[in-house]
Amino acid sequence: MLTPLIPQTGLSLLMEKQTEMSAFAKPSIPVxxxxxxxxxxxAIIQVLRSGWVTQGPLVAEFEQSFAKYVGAKHAIAVSSCTTALHLCLYALGIGPGDEVICPSYSFIATANVIVHCGAQPIFVDIDSQTYNLDPALIPGAITSRTKAILPVHQVGIPAPMQEILAVARHYNLPVIEDAACAIGSHYCGELIGKPIGVVACFSFHPRKIMTTGDGGMITTNDDELAARLKRLRQHAMSTSDMVRHSASRVVFETYNEVGYNYRMTDIQAAIGIEQLNRLPDFLAKRRMQAVRYTEAFSQEEWLEPPFVPEYATPNFQSYILKIKSPVPNMRDKLMDDLLRRGIATRRGVICIHREKAYISQKLQWPLSESELATDTTITLPLYHTMTIEEQDTVISSIIEMGRTI
Ligand SMILES: Cc1ncc(COP(=O)(O)O)c(C=O)c1O
Known part of the structure; x- marks a missing residue:
């Protein structure tokens, strides 16, 4: 019997610094x-004993399993979704002076990767129901400097890709899918990651359904692009370490362009292979939990459960509830009250354009749906080991507070 290496409640997200925490009970129901x-x-022990701990055979195995699962020709493992997105933008030639269309209603990395390339994110508002890019607003944001469209499958609800692709084709722009939260979600019957755009990028941060601690994956059907991405993630080295180590003659590598160190380790990949095996279970459980939440909250006039578009089967990476109450700051009061009862929540998703890092960027049009979504939504606890009793506590606490606040 092994001594557990990893406490079930571990990892950095649970250690998130909460400055006002002292005023509240330590949450017994995490988000x-x-x-x-x-x-x-x-799997980790096997890697350590093998002596090959980075960008080795298990990374290759994880890539193959992932590509097979989503139905893509290639999967390229990297160190995070942020590095995945950055590498794709760089490989597609996005650079200084260029503009990339993306939502403001997203995690900040969506815009940061564009800035990392020296380009400018152009924020387009979201649809009020799906919280994804509103395709009707994209043409109005396109200029001669626009070089790509970067839709996000926000919290695992697929973006309306057919409409987005129609605009992209019309203006001859590549589409880079930010699929950080979308592993296991279906768009029109196909898994996200079977590329709809040129590439799709996933995150394996511990907040995601399957995790490798940190980590990311790019999927694409483009052979040339896949080969270049594999070089670029490893300093643009012409030959992989696996090829060099298995060669019967000495191989000298070359560096034909400037690359990055965005490697995934074999320790991460070993975890990823096992997490991918568990994914169907993870998804089934989350979908069941989401149904329970929705059944309970649909009865409450002041609450709006997440909208599921006809084309989508979401993975419920997060369960985002909209608070429609006319009481000022009702969402924030609710979050405080839940925390006092030991229930951790988060606001839905930030608006990047309101953050200090982006506030100097002049907006060309209002982003009112994005702002409304940021101000009125709440992410509820949802995780594989959440018990019915824990979920019932969350449900009854919210409903009760709605009656008292
Ligand atoms: C929409 C979106 N894009 C990108 C990222 C960045 O992912 P990572 O933390 O793996 O770099 C996240 C992470 O939460 C995300 O939610």
Whole structure:
């Protein structure tokens, strides 16, 4: 019997610094919790004993399994979704003076990767129901400097890709899918990651349904692009370490362009392989939990459960509830009250354009739906090991508070 290497409640997200925490009870129901078992522990030990701990055989195996699962020709493992997105933008030639269309209603990395390329994010408002880019607003944002469209499958609800692709084709622009939260979500019957755009980029941060601690994956059907991305993630080295180590003659590598170190380790990949095996289970459980939440909250006039478009089967990476109450700051009061009862929540998703890092960027049009969504939504606890009792506590606490606040 192994001594557990990883406490079930571990990892950085649970240690998030909460400055006002002292005023509240330590949450006994977290907003998210990664799940690991003995398979992951054994897999890590095997890697350590093998002596090959980065960008090796397990990374290759994880890539193959991931590509097969989503139905893509290639999967390229990297260190995070941020590095995945940056590498794709760079490989597609996005640079200084260029503009990339994306939502403001997203995690800040969506815009940061554009800035990392020296380009400018052009924020387009979202649809009020799906919280994804509103395709009707994209043409109005296109200029001669626009070089790509970067839609986000926000919290795992797929963006309306057919409409976005129609605009992209009309203006001959590549589409880079920010699929950080979308592993296991379906768009029109196909898994996200079977590329709709040129590339799709995933995150394996512990807040995501499957995790490798940190990590990312790019999927694409483009052979040339895949080969270049594989070089670029490893300093643009012409030959991989695996090829060099298995060669019967000495191989000297070359560096034909400037690359990055965005490698995934074999320790991460070993965990990823096991998490991918567990994914169907993770998804089934989350979908069941989402149904329970929706059944309970649909009865409440002041609450709006997440909208599921006809074309989508979401993974419920997060369960985002909209608070429609006319009481001022009702969402924030609710979050405080829940925390006092030991229930952790987060606001839905930030508006990037309101953050200090982006506030100097002059807006060309209002982003009112994005702002409304940021101000009125709340992310509820949802994780694989959440019990019916824990979920019932969350449900009854919210409903009760709605009656008293
Ligand atoms: C929409 C979106 N894009 C990008 C990222 C960045 O992912 P990572 O933390 O793996 O770099 C996240 C992370 O939460 C995200 O939600």
């Amino acid at each position: 998210a919790k990664p799940y690991f078992g003995e398979a992951e522990e054994q």
